[in-house]
Amino acid sequence: MSALIIFVxxxxxxxxxxxxxxxxxxxxxxxxxxxxxxxxxxxxxxxFTGIEKFEIxxxxxxxxxxxxxxxxxxxxxxxxFATSMVGHLRGGLGLSSVFACALxxxxxxxxxxxxxxxxxxxxxxxxRAGYPKKFGVGVIASSGxxxxxxPPSIVMVMYAVSTNSSIGALFMAGVVPGLLLALFxxxxxxxxAKKGNYPREQPRSWSERWDxxxxxxxxxxxxxxxxxxxxxxxxxxxxAAAMSAVYAFFIAVFVYKDLGMKDVPRVLLNSANMSAxxxxxxxxxVLFSFILTNEQIPQGIADWLTNSGVGVIGFLxxxxxxxxxxxxxxxPSSIILITAPILFPIAMKLGIDPxxxxxxxxxxxxxxxxxxxxxxxxxxxxxxxxxxLTDCSKAVWPWLVTMLVFLMVITYVPAVSTxxxxxxxMM
Amino acid sequence: MKYxxxxxxxxxxxxxxxxxxxxxxxxxxxYAAGVSIPGVQDWxxxxxxxxxxxxxxxxxxxxxxFGAAYGVRTGIHVGVDVLINSLSGRxxxxxxxxxxxxxxxxxxxxxxxxAHFVWENGAHYAFFSTxxxxxxxxxxxxxxxxxxxxxxxxxxxxxxxSYLMCFRFLxxxxxxxxxxxLPHHDHGHVDGIEEGAVSVEVNPYQMDDDLHPRDxxxxxxxxxxKVSAGGTAADKGEQK
Numbered sequence: 001m002s003a004l005i006i007f008v009x010x011x012x013x014x015x016x017x018x019x020x021x022x023x024x025x026x027x028x029x030x031x032x033x034x035x036x037x038x039x040x041x042x043x044x045x046x047x048f049t050g051i052e053k054f055e056i057x058x059x060x061x062x063x064x065x066x067x068x069x070x071x072x073x074x075x076x077x078x079x080x081f082a083t084s085m086v087g088h089l090r091g092g093l094g095l096s097s098v099f100a101c102a103l104x105x106x107x108x109x110x111x112x113x114x115x116x117x118x119x120x121x122x123x124x125x126x127x128r129a130g131y132p133k134k135f136g137v138g139v140i141a142s143s144g145x146x147x148x149x150x151p152p153s154i155v156m157v158m159y160a161v162s163t164n165s166s167i168g169a170l171f172m173a174g175v176v177p178g179l180l181l182a183l184f185x186x187x188x189x190x191x192x193a194k195k196g197n198y199p200r201e202q203p204r205s206w207s208e209r210w211d212x213x214x215x216x217x218x219x220x221x222x223x224x225x226x227x228x229x230x231x232x233x234x235x236x237x238x239x240a241a242a243m244s245a246v247y248a249f250f251i252a253v254f255v256y257k258d259l260g261m262k263d264v265p266r267v268l269l270n271s272a273n274m275s276a277x278x279x280x281x282x283x284x285x286v287l288f289s290f291i292l293t294n295e296q297i298p299q300g301i302a303d304w305l306t307n308s309g310v311g312v313i314g315f316l317x318x319x320x321x322x323x324x325x326x327x328x329x330x331x332p333s334s335i336i337l338i339t340a341p342i343l344f345p346i347a348m349k350l351g352i353d354p355x356x357x358x359x360x361x362x363x364x365x366x367x368x369x370x371x372x373x374x375x376x377x378x379x380x381x382x383x384x385x386x387x388x389l390t391d392c393s394k395a396v397w398p399w400l401v402t403m404l405v406f407l408m409v410i411t412y413v414p415a416v417s418t419x420x421x422x423x424x425x426m427m
Numbered sequence: 428m429k430y431x432x433x434x435x436x437x438x439x440x441x442x443x444x445x446x447x448x449x450x451x452x453x454x455x456x457x458y459a460a461g462v463s464i465p466g467v468q469d470w471x472x473x474x475x476x477x478x479x480x481x482x483x484x485x486x487x488x489x490x491x492x493f494g495a496a497y498g499v500r501t502g503i504h505v506g507v508d509v510l511i512n513s514l515s516g517r518x519x520x521x522x523x524x525x526x527x528x529x530x531x532x533x534x535x536x537x538x539x540x541x542a543h544f545v546w547e548n549g550a551h552y553a554f555f556s557t558x559x560x561x562x563x564x565x566x567x568x569x570x571x572x573x574x575x576x577x578x579x580x581x582x583x584x585x586x587x588x589s590y591l592m593c594f595r596f597l598x599x600x601x602x603x604x605x606x607x608x609l610p611h612h613d614h615g616h617v618d619g620i621e622e623g624a625v626s627v628e629v630n631p632y633q634m635d636d637d638l639h640p641r642d643x644x645x646x647x648x649x650x651x652x653k654v655s656a657g658g659t660a661a662d663k664g665e666q667k
Contacts, residue, residue: 017511018526019504021495025533040540045582054480057487060443061450072619112615120620235454242450258619265440272439273612275487276494277503283491329507373509380615 003297006031010288020334021277024284028291038294043287050286051279054238056161059282060275061241062152065222066109067271068248073258074219075117078103081216084209086186087201091193093126094135095186096201098143102182105147107219109154111369112380115144119384129199133385134395135192141381141392142399143185145366148332150178152226152244154278155332155365157237159358162285162340166355167237168230172421173355174362175227180416181363181406188402218251231424278333285337298345305346312350316411319343320364327368328375335368336361352414355427359417363410367403370396435497435591442490446483453479478573485571485581492588499530499595502610523609524600531596534589541585549579 009030013023032038082099089095097118105114119140126136148155151171160167192198204212226244229235235243252259259267292298305315326335340361347357369377372393382392410416421427453476460471498504511522548569569578603609 013529014507015510016522016526016529017506017508018529019506021504022526022530022533023506025537026529029533029536043537043540045544051488051491052484054484057446057483060487060490061447064443064447070617072617075617075620110614113617116615117617117620120617234458239450239454242447243454245447246451263618264444268440268444269436272443272490272494273498273501273503275443276439276491277498279487279491280495280498280504329509331505374507376614383615 002031002035002295003300005035006291006295006297020330020338021281021284024281024288024338028284028287031291036294046283046287046290050283053161054236055157055167056279056282058157058167058238058241059154059278060271061238061245062109062154062157063275063278064268064271065152065241065245065248066107067267067274068245068252068259069219069222070108070110070113070117071252071256071258072117072121073256074107074252075100075104075121077212077215077219077256078107079118079121081209081212083201084204084212088203089190090200091131091190091196091198092201093122093129093131094139094189094193094198097122097126097136097139098146098182098186098189101140101143102146102150102178103216103220105144106150106152106178107222109147109152111145111147111366112376114147115140115377115380116384118144119381123385129201131198132196133387134391135196135198137381137385137387137392138395138397138399139185139189140384141375141377141396142370142403143182144377144381145369146178146182146185148366148369149174149181149359149362151175151223152241153362155336155362156358158278158282158333158336159340159361161282162289162337163344163354163358165358166427169355169421169427170358171227171230171237172424172426173359173417176420177359177363177410177417180409181366181403184402184406185399188398192398218255222248222251231426281334281337285334285341288338289341292341298342301342302346302349306349312352313412315346315350316352316360319347320360320407320411323361323364324367324371327364328371328373330368330374331376332365332368335365353418355421356414356417360407360410363403363407367400367407370400370403432500435493439490439494439497442486442493446486446490449479449486450483452476481571481573485574488581489584489588492584493591496588496592496595498612499592499599500610501612503612504530505612520603520607523603527596527600527603531593531600534593534596538586538589538593541582541589545579545583545586548582549577550583553577553579 006027010023010027013026014020016023018026029040029043032040032043079096079100082096082103083092086092086095086099100122101114101118104118105111108114108117119136123133123136123140127133147153151174153171153174156170156174157167159165160170222244225247226240229240229243230237234240249264253261253264310318323335323339326339343361344354344357348354369375372378372389375393378389378392378396381387382389385392387395418427456471456474456476460468460474462468495504506526511519514522570576571578571581599610
């Protein structure tokens with residue numbers, strides 16, 4: 001009964017368009033005030049202690065690191081490197097887009113920014129080279145989301161924080177699926193290009209390739225700093241995030257020289273703005289999961305599910321459908337923070353691996369970025385391409401289908417996600 | 428008002444920058460102290476930076492509270508606006524005002540609860556003892572584990588940040604009712620993209636098609652916004 005009240009209230013408040021964080025908080029307050037005797041001071045305290053965890057602080061650091069490198073100059077280096085490596089294949093600029101998006105998204109940590117940065121350079125180039133605009137929009141909007149899966153990923157930190165999983169193991173688990181998805185998307189791109197007989201670029205010499213690699217590598221080493229630091233045990237994930245922020249600052253200001261010292265306060269302010277928004281959702285989500293646990297709602301659902309005889313396969317399908325539907329209306333971070341505390345205990349009860357479950361949720365979030373009506377990547381892609389949202393949604397469908405196939409693979413072959421962290425002894 | 432705006436920006440910029448630096452220095456210190464350089468090593472070991480982590484958390488919580496208030500002003504707090512965007516201008520405007528006032532209500536309540544909590548856990552004691560008033564039955568409040576700061580100072584981020592946020596919500600509501608404009612945050616903003624390639628200034632929220640939420644919230648130049656500002660039915664003729 002209380003579960004019903006909570007969810008009806010939350011749904012109503014959310015659909016009225018107020019910020020997700022506020023609707024979570026108001027749901028909790030209303031519920032506590034009207035139906036329980038929990039002292040309200042405990043709520044105010046939770047607002048502070050809810051984010052008093054050092055692991056959560058990785059989020060502002062990763063955002064800061066990403067923002068230092070979210071720059072047109074970095075995008076150009078990635079594109080230059082990508083085109084010199086795969087540009088000579090059929091549909092070369094399309095394949096380069098997938099490659100460049102994967103690199104830039106991993107470093108910048110923001111899907112919409114990736115679509116804008118890569119799209120505004122490669123899209124006009126593709127149109128000039130004779131590719132249909134629709135093809136370009138489809139490739140870039142869908143590959144822009146790759147950053148969610150390839151570490152460092154903020155969405156994964158969110159999952160790790162709300163389920164107490166290991167950030168390091170999750171990051172490691174994202175590597176193979178991330179590369180595999182890039183391969184899947186690349187294959188679809190190549191296939192569409194082959195069917196449409198799209199042009200290819202001049203092959204580049206190896207010295208050119210080396211040169212472009214040397215320019216791109218400084219940005220890419222960010223991933224090495226994070227992953228190497230965590231894996232070798234030099235840093236905790238939060239420290240690795242802080243180190244990567246300092247590294248990104250150093251690279252952006254002194255090596256790439258895209259930013260001057262005078263730009264730094266602006267980058268800091270933007271990152272603080274973004275992080276504060278996410279941290280505010282986290283605090284309210286902590287409150288929300290506090291009443292969920294208090295009312296024993298996840299346990300209730302878990303008991304009901306196990307008694308009704310729904311197995312692992314059925315549960316995973318249901319989770320995928322739920323997340324895909326939510327993904328077309330909400331932002332990834334909010335979805336994870338709301339659903340993870342409910343779904344995670346059930347998944348544990350059914351014996352699903354926590355890391356595998358996390359990767360699966362992350363892939364769902366990635367698909368949510370390109371499904372209308374609220375697909376952030378579609379919005380920005382339609383802005384960059386000056387194309388209607390309906391046309392953009394139609395343009396992404398070959399890649400959307402590819403991603404759905406990929407989701408099935410991830411869902412039912414746990415080894416894809418768990419093999420690397422297991423081999424490295426991280427889980 | 429301008430001073431408050433600048434102060435808010437200055438505080439959160441400083442907090443995120445300083446927190447990064449502190450963690451960087453403490454990690455560097457941990458490894459540098461292991462290298463045997465005569466003289467320097469002893470000095471490094473004598474430095475105790477175990478408080479860095481706690482300070483970083485405190486700074487980020489403060490940043491989160493004040494940054495959230497700043498975020499109201501920049502329009503970064505997003506909600507699920509698909510449904511209300513499909514409503515007609517006047518009703519939608521009412522929902523938007525409802526949402527903003529709900530935000531003000533929530534932050535106001537939290538601010539008050541937080542203020543009460545801070546007062547009971549040390550602020551009362553601290554103020555009275557500084558003023559020289561008898562404090563015999565009062566609770567001096569706990570301190571933080573590493574820095575040993577009184578927690579009421581640390582926790583005062585909740586009332587201060589929440590009241591500021593409440594104020595920002597009311598401010599945005601007022602300007603929305605008067606002008607029909609809401610602050611809008613551009614999630615796809617990237618620096619250093621050349622002019623002329625493709626303009627990134629295009630507002631996707633104004634795209635003319637069915638699937639698109641024709642958005643009052645973000646569309647500054649959108650004709651529909653006039654309706655909410657007390658326009659008449661004649662304005663609706665301009666709507667898409």
